[in-house]
Amino acid sequence: MSRLADLALACYPPSWKERYGDELADLAGDGDGADLIVGAARAWLHPAGTRTIAARRQSAISTVHVSWCAVFVAGLVYLKAVNDPPLPGLTTGASQPLWAVAKLTFFAGWGLLLLGGTGLLLRIAFPALRVRNWPVLRPMVPAAVLLVAVLGGIPLLGRYDNAAGVTAVLVWLALGLALVVMGAVGPVVALRRSGLSVARWPVVVAAGVTVMAVGLAAATAAQAAVLTDRVDAYNFTIMWGSVVVLVAAAATSTVSVGRALRRS
């Protein structure tokens, strides 16, 4: 199997992999990477093998977490496109209330995610630490190491000039991106391996994060429409590309949480 097909298989939702992963791996060949990537995207939108409420809740928590990580990266990319340097009229006129909504939803989403996520993480990590359940703890180690490296790197960023400074910033950005990726994947794998039964409350918190993601996506899409004639072709692509990611992530979260909140 090609590396692309391997990667695509790894991108399927955990519950889906658990149910169909072996069969899919048996059938997948070298030229199936693109088909598997599309299949993985569809599987996130239509999580099969999750008929029980418990499985749907776990799937929704995982989906919202991964989606919010995508929202975070897309939000930063959008910010870079419109605010570095600031576009004329970014914080005035029709753009001003949208800017305020985008900021509010971004920070509120992070607040809710930390509130719900920390509780779940502690419920997974503490029991696993007590009985030294390494298969559960191991997926979270890369994110923890990267977090220390990224935080530790902040004071070093301003110390160097010229080429060394540019290299330091690039390395730090690469570590930051790796942190987002591992921070997205690690807790999801740990949650699945822990077999933790997710109560209704974390799903309600995830629904709150989803509402914030929808608000952020709507505000940035509307603002991008207002600002669209003020950006050059390069920033136009970056701005609308990040809006597409934001909308897709918000839609994916909404579908998944909607299924999890259904009673039957």
Place this chain on the structure above:
Amino acid sequence: MARSSSRWADPGLLVLGSLADGEKHGYAIAEDIEQRTGRRPGPGTLYGAIARLEQDGLITALEGDARRRPYRLSGDGARVLQAELSGMRAFANHGLRGLRGRMATS
């Protein structure tokens, strides 16, 4: 055989049709669809359809090797397939009648 056209594009219907004559695992379903339509569904497409059909109760997974689990058409699946194929047959008959009339007058 001619290459498949868009009417054969629904993987779910193709899977149901393939299971009409008995239980099969994923690989056998893919082979069967390729033989009948000239186009082999990719594994992502095939298992996306299998997952949806199983969730809707139209097919049932049987006990077997985890890597080659066989599937069987359920009662509901058979009814859905019957209705879909009857609709397609009625549409095909209508189109063929029209074509015959057109050829007769030209």
